[in-house]
Amino acid sequence: MASEPGWLGSTQSINQSIFSMLTPDLTTAYFKAPDMCRILDGQKVFEPSVGVLPTTGWLIANCPTTAMVLGLLSLSFVVMTWKIVYNVFLSPLRNIPGPPLAKFTSKWLTFNELAGNRSLVVAEAHKKYGPVIRIAPDELSFADHSCIKELYLRGSKFPKSRRYDGFASGTRASFDMTDIDQHRERRNLVRHVLAQSNIDECETLIADQVRKALLWIPQVKGQSVEVMLWLRRLMLDTAGGLFLGRSFDALENYQPPSFLGDLDDFFALTALRWFAPWILTIMSWLPFTSVQHFLGAQRRGYQYGRKAFDDYIKQYGRRSGRTDLLTKMVGTEDHTPMTDAEIADELGSLLVGATDTTVVVATWLLWELAQRPQWQIRIRQELRDNKIDFIKGVPKYKSIVSLPVLHGFVMESMRMHPAQSIGLPRVARTDDASIGGVKVPAGTMVSIQSRVVQRDPEIYPSPNDFLPERWIETNGGTKEMKDSFIIFSKGSRACLGQYVALMELKFFVSAFVNGWNLRLGKETTKETMTQTDYFLAFPKARECHIVFEKVVK
Numbered sequence: 001m002a003s004e005p006g007w008l009g010s011t012q013s014i015n016q017s018i019f020s021m022l023t024p025d026l027t028t029a030y031f032k033a034p035d036m037c038r039i040l041d042g043q044k045v046f047e048p049s050v051g052v053l054p055t056t057g058w059l060i061a062n063c064p065t066t067a068m069v070l071g072l073l074s075l076s077f078v079v080m081t082w083k084i085v086y087n088v089f090l091s092p093l094r095n096i097p098g099p100p101l102a103k104f105t106s107k108w109l110t111f112n113e114l115a116g117n118r119s120l121v122v123a124e125a126h127k128k129y130g131p132v133i134r135i136a137p138d139e140l141s142f143a144d145h146s147c148i149k150e151l152y153l154r155g156s157k158f159p160k161s162r163r164y165d166g167f168a169s170g171t172r173a174s175f176d177m178t179d180i181d182q183h184r185e186r187r188n189l190v191r192h193v194l195a196q197s198n199i200d201e202c203e204t205l206i207a208d209q210v211r212k213a214l215l216w217i218p219q220v221k222g223q224s225v226e227v228m229l230w231l232r233r234l235m236l237d238t239a240g241g242l243f244l245g246r247s248f249d250a251l252e253n254y255q256p257p258s259f260l261g262d263l264d265d266f267f268a269l270t271a272l273r274w275f276a277p278w279i280l281t282i283m284s285w286l287p288f289t290s291v292q293h294f295l296g297a298q299r300r301g302y303q304y305g306r307k308a309f310d311d312y313i314k315q316y317g318r319r320s321g322r323t324d325l326l327t328k329m330v331g332t333e334d335h336t337p338m339t340d341a342e343i344a345d346e347l348g349s350l351l352v353g354a355t356d357t358t359v360v361v362a363t364w365l366l367w368e369l370a371q372r373p374q375w376q377i378r379i380r381q382e383l384r385d386n387k388i389d390f391i392k393g394v395p396k397y398k399s400i401v402s403l404p405v406l407h408g409f410v411m412e413s414m415r416m417h418p419a420q421s422i423g424l425p426r427v428a429r430t431d432d433a434s435i436g437g438v439k440v441p442a443g444t445m446v447s448i449q450s451r452v453v454q455r456d457p458e459i460y461p462s463p464n465d466f467l468p469e470r471w472i473e474t475n476g477g478t479k480e481m482k483d484s485f486i487i488f489s490k491g492s493r494a495c496l497g498q499y500v501a502l503m504e505l506k507f508f509v510s511a512f513v514n515g516w517n518l519r520l521g522k523e524t525t526k527e528t529m530t531q532t533d534y535f536l537a538f539p540k541a542r543e544c545h546i547v548f549e550k551v552v553k
């Protein structure tokens, strides 16, 4: 057969280079293929008329790498097909209603979670499909508050899911422990530290931070100021004072402390660890300082705890007699409830747990307050009627803790805007677990969203309206209201810092309202305050502008 060596030569080199890119052994094998090449002028060349590509069978027989790649592809295809068939037709969860895509894949949920929409889409799905829904092939969401007991209360068969692994910076703290027995032991120790009597002893420490924050208001009065960063400074300083024996001085310094940047990175890292750990692996190979800095956020969080602990021991020893919570945690030479490393872990974790949770709740609270001058007047009047004594701008906690109007306003804001509204994920350990009569096979993730139960119309009529009076008229809430109120969770994993949080919130609301009228700055709108869930329910713009004006007595 006549041939054109030039043309053949170029085809050969193109093919050779393409195949070289695929695998080196494929290139060699390809040009050894007897039916693909022909000897021309003593040289072996590609002959297109003989065959364009070697057959799969021939390749598998002659190229081990290609055989392996094809094998893996086929295997993944079979596994994927089997998974789909299982999820849709065979899974014990197959008859539970839910969005159609959820039967096939969890990716639709991941997509919404990354877009900050999880609580909204799950709440909508409950409206459409009912109180028990399948939101991923192996994940269920419950909307009935009567299920809270089985899911979260003592004796629950559902420990925290692997999602909490992302929060641990090496060793575990009480918040991220997933092992029930290990957690029980640790919680008993931390609970003792955060006992109400200890917090009461630290009241001055918390009040002093609020006093410091109040100094800022006269300097910005009449202007529209961003309060979220200011609240972060306040809560961080309070947490520092309580747990590290020293404030971060965030309220005094213009430049926000680097810990706040680390906190943002911390939450981003936990999300990546859960959704796309492979991205973190790739990032760890990148030789960029900023990337490596980002990856080190969790380690630095731990180091804050470690350094603060070491400094504290150096300065005060183990019998400091100070009234902060670190002193309680350290114990004495005779009684050391935790090892030094465990204390450092807890400190790092407590700093994270105590800061942005309270900031998110406080931001929504100020936003609601700023839109409601009539409620500012009612709270102020309540403070006056009860002759509350303000010491350098802040009252004694005992004198305000049970004031119904103040309490009702704070509770209603927390009902409408739970800091964590996407549901606290738990996992079934054994096959004999069930929730609300629905069998939950081992390995299934389960949760109840506070956004859903705290807006149950049967418990909270007109659930989307902001009505503090519902708490006032029912003397602090009906049994159903209290049972369904899960902003601090319930049972053995409930928030250990809720007493601290409520003290901080009631302190600053009463202190502000006593001296200042609040209104919204023009930069803050419904759109900027759209809720987005990134584990915590932040306003979309991550800022909130308020104008403070002096109350005319």
Ligand code: HEM
Binding pocket: 174, 175, 176, 187, 190, 194, 350, 353, 354, 355, 357, 358, 361, 419, 420, 424, 425, 486, 487, 488, 489, 492, 493, 494, 495, 496, 497, 498, 500, 501, 502
């Ligand atoms: C308004 C502010 C706060 C809110 C809404 C809040 C909410 C929560 C929630 C929902 C949980 C359970 C998390 C889960 O199961 O995944 C939790 C756990 C926890 N919170 Fe808070 N928290 C707040 C403030 C605080 C503060 C100020 C502290 C410390 C003083 C604190 C310490 C803890 C601890 C130690 C845990 C882990 C408890 C355990 O698993 O045994 N929290 N918090």
